[in-house]
Amino acid sequence: MSSSLAQAIQADFQQRFGYEPLLVRAPGRVNLIGEHTDYNGGFVLPAAVDKEMTFAVGLNGTEKIRLAAHDLGEYFELANAAEISPSDTHWANYLLGVAAQFQLRGHAVPGFDCVFAGTVPMGAGMSSSAAVECGLAFALNHFLKTSLEKMELARIAQFAEHTYAGVQCGIMDQFASLFGRDGQVVRLDCRSLDYEYFPFDTQAARIVLCNSGVKHSLASSEYNTRRQECERGVSVLQQHYEGIGSLRDATMEQLEAVRSELGGTVYRRCAYVVQENARVITACNCLIAGDLAGFGKEMYGSHAGLRDDYEVSCAELDVLVEAAKAAPGVFGSRMMGGGFGGCTINLVAPDKVDDFIASVSKVYEEKFGLKLETYQTTIVDGVGVMAE
Structure with a gap:
């Protein structure tokens, strides 16, 4: 047992x-x-x-x-x-x-x-x-x-x-x-x-989660709004292009071409999704090549997109990602999940995990007066x- x-x-x-x-x-x-x-x-x-x-x-x-x-x-x-x-x-x-x-x-x-x-x-x-x-x-x-x-x-x-x-x-x-x-x-x-x-x-990088300890009340209503904004984008694209079933089928060139029709907000939401799909593909190629720094770069890109274009991050998550960037032995960091709270996911060199937790916890407590809960996980x- x-x-x-x-x-x-x-x-x-x-x-x-x-x-x-x-x-x-x-x-x-x-x-x-x-x-x-x-x-x-x-x-x-x-x-x-x-x-x-x-x-x-x-x-x-x-x-x-x-x-x-x-x-x-x-x-x-x-x-x-x-x-x-x-x-x-x-x-x-x-x-x-x-x-x-x-x-x-x-x-x-x-x-x-x-x-x-x-x-x-x-x-x-x-x-x-x-x-x-x-x-x-x-x-x-x-x-x-x-x-x-x-x-x-x-x-x-x-x-x-x-x-x-x-x-x-x-x-x-x-x-x-x-x-x-x-x-x-x-x-x-x-x-x-x-x-x-x-x-x-997992010998080369540990997965460490940092729990912001907050859940902003926006989470569920904004989630539904994002789904609607994406659907709006798809319906505009469908009027101009064949074979668009979802944003998965769209390219950045197509989005650019109908940008004025989409409007600023819907354009940014759609651009994030199209770019995020590309980041997943790139990140997987990095894993095949054993390039953890390259993988981490895509994670940072994901967080920036979630923060600026999809607008589902929050101050607590942004501070945790910035603190991770400054900490030793970190390959990458981003918010994970629906947003407006919850955890960041961080890839950290095994011998730097304790230093990472100490430095990020210190920043978080100084900034928000909150104790940071962290979880080290391994893949099973x-x-x-x-x-x-």
Whole structure:
């Protein structure tokens, strides 16, 4: 058994339900580059990381669904697995939504028990919700012998979030949790769902996340506005060019040609997305060449675009990126996720990690009077059964 958390969850399960569970781990994720490209049919470059959710799951031979959130010390029970609907218990909905998706695909879900907990920091943009969904989807696929492909499990998890949690997420988070590979990042084409692995040498660079500790209230309303601005750009482009299904199909030359029609704001939003897709491609070529400095340069470019053209950064994130630039041993840094708070992701030489954390923390505290929370992560395999 790999962790004390897994042992605690196994013990909790046995104490509550009196039999041996299957143990499953589902990782959170980081996205190295490719932000706000997913809903524009573009490229993302996520990796599964060693902050993860751990599950003990078993079929209980009854009609009941019994769920326990080990961390929260909370318990949820549904009398009949055949009658699943969204509940008032927020955390339970992520799990119920997954079971409901199996039913919608014609797979009867019998009564089951689940105890779960995790080390994915909440609110840090590492997709704790996707990890929760994917872990249970994997376990049910195992028990029900449904033999569903991993991409189908990712869809189940994504639709669970849409229907039971009310979050219209793309597929990247669930994809990364399921398809992650130790020592590799995976480039997903969000249009075709084709994907390709690239080597990432965690001996040469560590992934360090700096949590701004803020979440500005703008985040969700501005996210929807950005989606609309991108759609507006696509509809203008479609009037002039054949074959534009999304911003993925657009070039900078085309944007320049219709710039006056787009207007300044929509032009900048679209330009960011077109350039960000190009940065993902360049960044992957840097990984093949073992050029971490080149990769880092694309990360800085990504942050500048998010700050100036897409306008989803904030003072806290900008200060963290500037502080990273000035710190020793840093290859690259940028904001990660939807924006207006959350984390920056930083690639740091292993022997400089402590110095990096010290110097960036000092700047952050001086500027905002806030203690900086940091997480060091390493890249791991996707969802799987935990070895005994």
